[in-house]
Amino acid sequence: MNRTELRPYAPAELEAMEARLALRMTARLTERAAALPQDVSERLRFAREQALQRAQAARAASSATTSASAAVDNGGSTLTLGNPQDGRPGWWVQIAAWMPLLVLVGGLVLIQRIHTQNQIAAAAEIDASILADDLPPAAYSDPGFVEFLKTPRD
Known part of the structure; x- marks a missing residue:
């Protein structure tokens, strides 16, 4: 092929x-x-x-905007913000193309951090309630205590 x-x-x-x-x-x-x-x-x-007539007007407007590129001259170097002559998009178009991906990755990292913080807060709340309870922590690992919790109360 x-x-x-x-x-x-x-x-x-x-x-x-x-x-x-x-x-x-x-x-x-x-x-x-x-x-x-x-x-x-x-x-x-x-x-x-x-x-x-509308198509001709639109064609004339689009050719005017693509030919009007902004250029800044800094000691012989040129920065083109418009559509360069070689057919490749300008640097700002490339940045704009990558921006959604960067926002997505940043959002996923933020969601992961928030989820981790929520898990830490839940574990800290459980630890605090175990330590503040009247039962000693060893009672929670006792098999008899687990059976006591499973039996229905009258």
């Missing part, structure tokens, strides 16, 4: 694939539009024009 390497597509490749998909979809819609009544086809045409 030949494994293909997954790689992120360049914006130009994505745009070309979107254009091919749009051409295929419009060809299918045009084929089916001939059987529709006139009023339905007019509403569809109007909706299609509005969708194309």
Whole structure:
């Protein structure tokens, strides 16, 4: 079995694939539009024009935000907060991707500590009640005492 390497597509490749998909979809819609009544086809045409305008506006807005990356110049070195040109996400995106895992691990550690503290508190309460009782601690390990506790009282 030949494994293909997954790689992120360049914006130009994505745009070309979107254009091919749009051409295929419009060809299918045009084929089916001939059987529709006139009023339905007019509403569809109007909706299609509005969708194309919205898509162009969204495409223009997304290209403006990806091209506007923040850069800080410190003596010749550059810190890019936006989408770098090599296609890899910025350092803050990588930190944001690891953040849920870190929160999960921290939560599990906190739950374990709370559980341990509750067990220690319960054991301390039992020890305190045994030491404060009138019976000596050796009575609790006596087999006769266990039988005494199992017998029903009248």
